Amino acid sequence: MLVSSTRHSFICVIIIFSISVFFSAPVYAQGKKQLTPAAKAVKIGLIDQLRLRKEYKAYDAAREKLAKENQAEKKSFDQQLLLIDNQTKKQLKQDSLKGGKGRAGIVQHADDRRSAINGTHQLAQKKRHQDRIALMQQYEQKIQAAIQAVMVEGGFTDVKPLSKDKEKDKAANGPGSIDITDLVLKKLN
Structure with a gap:
């Protein structure tokens, strides 16, 4: 039971980290770096x-x-x-x-x-x-x-x-x- 709870917590951390990286990463289009809408x-x-x-x-x-x-x-x-x-x-x-x-x-x-x-x-x-x-x-x-x-x-x-x-x-x-x-x-x- 403890292993299942730890595994679940670990998966949640990875998902949250992935989402935060995805939304904070700069957008690349046609080899040029563009700013995200929040940074314009x-x-x-x-x-x-x-x-x-x-x-x-x-x-x-x-x-x-x-x-x-x-x-x-x-x-x-x-x-x-x-x-x-x-x-x-x-x-x-x-x-x-x-x-x-x-x-x-x-x-x-x-x-x-x-x-x-x-x-x-x-x-x-x-x-x-x-x-x-x-x-x-x-x-x-x-x-x-x-x-x-x-x-x-x-x-x-x-x-x-x-x-x-x-x-x-x-x-x-x-x-x-x-x-x-x-x-x-x-x-x-």
């Missing part, structure tokens, strides 16, 4: 997302263009409504001079015109919103591709957003963390 250096890229989108020239120009188009459409909508209001007032004034019997028809016609213009405006807003989303998605894909390229070129293992407290971010992410916003902007612009 961590290099974190930090990105200022707000600055990136603000200083990405094409992205900023596209946003500016969309904003101007939105303002122009809104101005046109407001002018059309003002024109209807002015025409309605004029028609109501003329109707009152003739006895005021056509007031209900004039008001109904103005309401119908406002509804039609409002419907057209809402459809235009919806289309502009969809166009804006599609355009911004294209730019976001370009941003992600630039970040990925910088990661590969710089050997970064991870990318994290940079907050307003840059020194705190660098301290929290270790000595291998670097602000790569300028490198990404260089790729984009």
Whole structure:
């Protein structure tokens, strides 16, 4: 019984030793020594997302263009409504001079015109919103591709957003963390 217990203990020790050697040994691939995942250096890229989108020239120009188009459409909508209001007032004034019997028809016609213009405006807003989303998605894909390229070129293992407290971010992410916003902007612009 004592021999069986000793033999069992010996086998357990050998298995544990074999497992520890297996997992701690360096990996050899194609004759080159590579580091195990635990021994790889961590290099974190930090990105200022707000600055990136603000200083990405094409992205900023596209946003500016969309904003101007939105303002122009809104101005046109407001002018059309003002024109209807002015025409309605004029028609109501003329109707009152003739006895005021056509007031209900004039008001109904103005309401119908406002509804039609409002419907057209809402459809235009919806289309502009969809166009804006599609355009911004294209730019976001370009941003992600630039970040990925910088990661590969710089050997970064991870990318994290940079907050307003840059020194705190660098301290929290270790000595291998670097602000790569300028490198990404260089790729984009």
